[in-house]
Amino acid sequence: MKNHEIAKILEEVAIYLEMEDEIVFKVRAYENAAVSLASLAEDVEEVYKKGGIGALQEIPGIGKGLAEKIEEYLKTGKIQFYEDLKKKVPVDVSSLKRIESLGPKKIKVLYKKLKIKNVEDLEKAAKAGKIRVLEGFGKKTEQNILKGIEFMKKSRGRFTIFEVESVVREIERQLKPVKGIEKLIVAGSYRRRKETIGDIDILVVSKNPGIVMDAFTSMKNVAAVYGKGNTKSTVRLKEGIDADLRVVPATSFGAALNYFTGSKDHNIALRKIALENGLKLNEYGLFHGTKQIAGATEEDVYRALGLHYIEPELRENTGEIEAGGKTRLPKLIGYSDLKGDLQLQTNWTDGSHSIEAMALAAKKAGLEYILITDHTKSLAMTGGLDEKKLKKQGEEIGKINRKLDGITVLKGAEVNIMKDGSLDIDDRALKELDIVGASIHSNFNMPRADITKRTLAAMENPNVDILFHPTGRILNKRKPFDIDIEQIINVAKSTGTVLEINSLQRLDLKDEHIRMAIKAGVKLCIDSDAHTPSHFSALQVGIAQARRGWAEKKDIINAWPLEKMKKMLK
């Protein structure tokens, strides 16, 4: 699928145009088109094949001009307009822009004055103190740039589970049809559903490793082959991540899957138990002397060790093995247990689709109810709603509910928590809503005590039911703000405030916080934060995160039927 490739080019064009002082609306048109393409469920190439340039123009945000450019890309593999921009200013704009505090204008100055083309050049110049003397820059900016680079480096090498998901899909698409592959499963931290993943571990059962390895090393997204043998091969993929493939016999599949799923600490603990019982556990099986007593399935291996089956999401050696011996393992919330979604945006603010379209998409995703939570007025860039518009939206929702079947739309909002802890919508208007979520969108750098106090103030408002993305982080992009999560959990308990597990790009709360909250008896919800219909798929990752936090159905309020869920709210 070329949707993301093209989206990335359009994003870069937008940066270039902004550098060139192009009118802001044109820049935005490119940005919008990029978002639209990236979130498009269908393959843009298929769209074009079926309906030509006219069908491309049916995609929201794509008009005549961009449709032609997309056609050019599909036909020739490049867009000349973009190539020319890149030639004129040969700068890695998308990497540089990813550094906080750097935008198109600053990138332009850095290139013009210091010939900075990439992050490496930038770091050198910043360390040499060359940036602070530039006009419009200063000491503080230079420090911020270095901090930004530091953060970028730390997250380099690990990919978010969202990024890896599409790479895994692509690998499966290419390998599943290969003859001789009896079983294929992606193990490793991907299978444990960790929020970030270092490399992709693929396990295959086959009697014909040669064919499998040939297919693996010649996949079209392979950039380099590091090693190729009969049981193990390693490649670097064009997406920038490494992938390992191992072929094992069917009799060892369970043991191998267990071994390669990890975590390492979990495996070490299992091997210890084996040793205590006079057994030996390795990737080929559980052995008594030279005799294999288990190994074909993971269930066999756990059973033979005297344990209950432990779900991959729990395998971090943080108590699951002790619990597995005493049947104290949680009955984790299932991947199809959600009945509702309590945060999503529509085209009333920064979402791309109407309330009705989102409701229909939610129904298709298997949900029974959704809460509309458009932004509120102080978030001006999204066109946040004021009291009047909220009321109007409520009326609209009423109409839609009368029209739709099988899905209930609830009235809500994502209310902004201001610097002083007040909300930007008055209580009278909040009372009219079914459910209110509150969250922080500005002043992230407040000291711990202040930002905690600010959040607690919002939670203590009797109209606020849910605290959305409680720590403000975005995976690999923005650090959480310095907030006292224990205190948040305590007050969530005493005020009956629900804490959110926000799925889309955030995974906030994170797994250990989820576990802390559950232990304290706090209720949680898993939300998509969808801005477009395809975003509902993020719920699966949110559920995974909840499972990593040992969450059961009883802990997650939107896994409950609507009436029961409503009853527990403030």
Add this chain to the structure above:
DNA sequence: GCCGTTTTCGGCCCGACTGTTTTCAGTCG
């Protein structure tokens, strides 16, 4: 460059914050 059940031309989300300045450009959301 996109878009249209008020429009095929003339609109298109804009306020807060930061760090630089001494009145504001750039960035972020």
